[in-house]
Amino acid sequence: MSILKKLVLGAVIAIAAAGVAEAKEWKKVRIGTEGAYPPFNFFDADKQLQGFDIDVAKALCEKMAVECEFVAQDWDGIIPALLANKYDAIIASMSITDERRQQVDFTNKYYSSPIAFMVQKGKIADVTAAGLTGKAVGAQSSTVSANFVEDTYKGSNVKLYPTQEEANLDLASGRLDAIAVDKLVGYEWLTSTDDGKCCEFVGEDVMDEKYVGEGIGIAIRKDDSDLRDMFNKAIEDIRGDGTYEKINAKYFPFSIF
Amino acid sequence: MNWDLLQRYGVQMLGGLNVTLSLVAVSVTLGALLALPVALARISDSKLLRGVSFSYVYFFRGTPLLAQTFLVYYGAGQFRAELEAVGLWWLFREAYLCAILTFTLNTAAYQAEILRGAIQAVPIGQSEAAAALGLKGWTTLRKIILPQAFVIALRPLGNEVILMIKGSAIASVITVYDLMGTTRLAFSRSFDFEVYLWAAVLYLVVVEVLRRVWDRLEIRITRHMRPATART
Structure with missing residues (x-):
């Protein structure tokens, strides 16, 4: 068989397969997750x-x-395994980024x-830029929080730390007046460590998409747009009927949507 | 050459260079002041002085500068109440001063060993001759031994300064952003490797300036060793 023929045949098979995929009725959805990222x-x-x-995934299904079936997969191979058809969707606290969009589709954010x-x-x-003028504000370097304070808190003495734990130590010891942090990471420290007892959240959360991105979504293969639409509709449904709030409240005392 | 990048991060990086230079200048100077007594203690007749100075040098040369910096900064943070009670918290509160303190103690240990070696390398006949002339111990040290020891110590000391210039990048782990620290920050936001190239060039320039200063110093302190015609 000539190379050209092989290519044509391959293309025909691919098109036929794609047609089958589109016509597919979703009875069972296999969901890939990591299983190593508590409490998610x-x-x-x-x-x-x-x-x-997992709770959100069950509610969506x-x-x-x-019918939903869960598959645990290491983080590094989590997108390749989706593309290799080991499962149909990734629900594993994956941030929606442009880089990942080149390989997979995302649903709307679910948190x-x-x-x-x-x-x-x-x-x-007062933790506004005006309220923290002249104060020492810390953040972990190369994070969205660091970018945010560097750009917005020009009047503050911004101090950047290699890890969040070090910034936390300096807040506890009083070298820092405030820390800007990923709220879920901060919540973990405040509630489940002894050092964290010194401190609390104050002020408004920053939701600016320019910094915090588009949120956490469900990754789907690009040719499964029907499944993506089903997920989007289901996310709206659980948001609307209170199911989401119940799951949210089970893990966090504040809304993470 | 990416001019846009230079415009956004150039000033920050020069600020970082300034931090590097001031860190090194202050800590190497203070370290040199501390190094001489430590070096003399290392070769003194007193067992106690020898023991204390040996332990000091042993600890600071034997542990990583990174660990020392962490210990001083975050260690002190745990004892805020005690440090406030003795009125030292102002020193340990500031990351910059913690970096100066650690770097001074660290470089003093290395400089002390360089000086000790140099002093012991001056031939014993020199101090014997001085003693025969009736010079006192301190005068012998100041007028006879040290001037000759400095000639021997000069190049190794230059090495130590250059190592400090590059080693001071460690200060960025305690939020003091030196040249290397600001470069890393610029890279983490721009993802452009070019910033590392600028940093390398800046380091080269600093080391080149230092090299020339050291050449001058060497000519100056060895002028008695050249025939009159060869003087510069």
């Missing part, structure tokens, strides 16, 4: 997948009236992590 997706003591992502400010309890109430 993790294995409990009984080796069962648990977490916010119920709305879509499909997002805003930037929030942490201060020592009762010390500072």
Whole structure:
């Protein structure tokens, strides 16, 4: 068979396969997740997948009236395995980025992590740029929080740390007056460590898409646009009927949508 | 050459260069002041002085500068109440001063070893001759031994300064952003490797200036060793 013929035959098969995929009725959706990112997706003591992502996924499947099967996959191979058809959707706290968009499609966000400010309890109430003028404001370098304070808090003494833990130490010791942080990361520190007891969130969360991005979405193969639409509709449904709020409240005392 | 990039990050990087230079200038100078007594203690007759100075040098040469910087900065942060009680918190509160303190203690240990070696390399006959002339110990040291020891120590000391210039990048782990730190920040926002090229050029320029200063210094302190005609 000549190379040209092979190519033509290959193209025909590909088109035929694509036609089949489009006509496919979704009865069963296989969902890939990582299982190593608590409290979003993790294995409990009984080796069962648990977490916010899993609860949301189950609720979505119920709305879509499909059967769901979970597949655990290491983070590094999570997109390649989707493309290799090991599962049909990734629900694993994946941020929507342009880089990933080149390989996969995303649904609308199902949660997002805003930037929030942490201060020592009762010390500072105003964490606007004006309120923190002349104060020491910390953030982890090369994060969206760092970009945000560097661009917006020109009058503050901005200090950047290699890791979040080091910034936290300096807030606890009083070298810093405030920290800008991914709210979910900050929440973890404030609620589940001894050092974190010193401090609290204050002020408004920063939701600016320019900094926090488009949020966390479900990744789908590009040719499964019907599945993507089903997920989008289901996300709207669970947002509308209170299911989402219930799941949200189970994990966080504030809205993470 | 990416002019847009230069416009956005050039000033920041020059600011970082300024931090590098001031960190090194201050800590190497203070370190030199500390190094001489430590070097003398290392070769003194007192067992106690020898023991203390040996431990000091042993610790600061034997542990990474990174670990020392962390220990001083974050270690001090744990003892805020105690440090406030003794009135030292102002020093440990500022990351820059913590960096100066750590770098001074670190470079003093290395400089002390260079000086000790140089002093011991001056032939014993020199101090014997001085003693025969009735010179006192301190005068012998100041007028006879040290001037000769400095000639031997000069190049290794230059090495130490150059190592400090590059080693001071460690300050960025405690939020003091030197040339290397600002370069990394610029890279993390622009993803353009060119910024590292600028940083390399700036470091080269600094080291070249230092090299020329050291050449001059060497000519100056060895002028007694050349025949009159060869003087510059």
